[in-house]
Amino acid sequence: MHLVHPAPSRPVSGDDLLDAYPWPDEGRWVRAMMVTTLDGAAAGRDGLSGSISSSVDGEVFDAVRRLADAVLVGAGTLRAEEYGPMRAKDADAGRRAAAGQAPAPRIAVVSGSLDLPWSLPVWAGSTVGPLVLTGPSPDPEALATAREHAEVAVLEDLEPATLLAALETRGLRRIVCEGGPSLLEAVVAADLLDEADITLSPMFAGTSTTPRTDGPDEVARFDLVHLITAEGFVMARYTRPGHR
Ligand SMILES: NC(=O)c1ccc[n+]([C@@H]2O[C@H](COP(=O)([O-])OP(=O)(O)OC[C@H]3O[C@@H](n4cnc5c(N)ncnc54)[C@H](OP(=O)(O)O)[C@@H]3O)[C@@H](O)[C@H]2O)c1
Known part of the structure; x- marks a missing residue:
């Protein structure tokens, strides 16, 4: 697994990976952890996120939640x-x-x-x-x-x-929202999401099993903090502008 942004690129694993997903020392912090395919599916044909995930996504998933409350x-x-x-x-x-x-x-x-x-x-x-x-x-x-x-x-x-x-x-106060799309959308629409840890899965799965949501009134833009890649998967960490 390699951290490719910010430069310089370096291997990342274990506690080093954990350190890439820090929690603030105080105050509430809400991070989302989701995997999505190239065509925006939140689940595979079986209706499960596992079928669009992988062991490398699983490693990041663990790091993201390990020190959560x-x-x-x-x-x-x-x-x-x-x-x-x-x-x-x-x-x-x-x-x-x-x-x-x-x-x-x-x-x-x-x-x-x-x-x-x-x-x-x-x-x-x-x-x-x-x-x-x-x-x-x-x-x-x-x-x-x-x-x-x-x-x-x-x-x-x-x-x-x-x-x-x-x-x-x-x-x-250290909260990981693991979805699904409906709950996450509500949190984003309320402007209460601080961090989005999103895995891009190198697959097209179709969106037939992905829940349809109403969509928030406004788009919410986030800032890119890092990109980790392994086995074709891209694990990105974003934060709300002004929140790091
Ligand atoms: N790709 C990923 O990373 C990922 C992650 C998680 C889930 N998934 C997939 O997403 C699907 C489930 O997602 P989903 O969107 O249907 O369900 P969801 O967001 O997990 O749950 C929706 C349910 O939460 C309850 N709820 C209560 N207040 C809510 C609020 N303010 N906003 C939203 N929900 C509220 C309701 O439960 P009641 O009906 O009991 O009242 C509602 O039906 C599954 O296929 C799962 O595999 C994918």
Whole structure:
């Protein structure tokens, strides 16, 4: 894996790769991690992002989330993808403890319906108990089921600012939003995304399985920070203008 921008180009791996995705020392920071194909697909023909990803994208995916406080995902992603448990890793214990963090990131799932795949190992198998963010007046039966698997925060609405405030209240300020496209678009439209870590996959997959979104009112331009490349994949880190 090579970091090719900014110059000079150099190999990058392990903790060096981790250092390429720093978190600010204080304050809330929201980064997105997404993979897209050459034709803008967010998932392959099987409806999963794994089929347009690769091991090198996976290495960056790990680096991006390793020192996060929370991994924020929309219910659509959890219903589509086999989300594995978020477990503490020995390699991260020292850094996380020194930063005053819990031993592993906490998964936070956004769902109005509370129609979630409760059999996934991410609920019972994660080191830090999962969090579900839902809107006002949830269905009582669905709420009772959700509370068997996670802490459920019943919020006044599911606007991105409300979601992020609910995370911050719980001490979760380093936030990776892993999508999907609908949730990410809402965060961008609310001007609350600080960083976009986007992998360009060297494939055309067609967009038949990619969710259609309404589109934000205005385009949001980001600044390029770095480009890493390996095996034809390009892993780019962008930040909001003025945010680094
Ligand atoms: N390429 C990638 O990197 C990547 C990453 C993630 C996902 N994906 C793919 O994207 C697809 C899923 O994405 P998606 O866009 O359909 O779903 P999503 O963004 O993951 O989730 C949408 C759901 O989140 C809940 N929600 C609550 N408040 C929301 C708000 N303010 N904005 C948006 N959502 C809110 C709703 O859940 P309820 O319906 O429960 O109320 C809504 O249906 C899958 O095919 C997945 O494989 C790709």
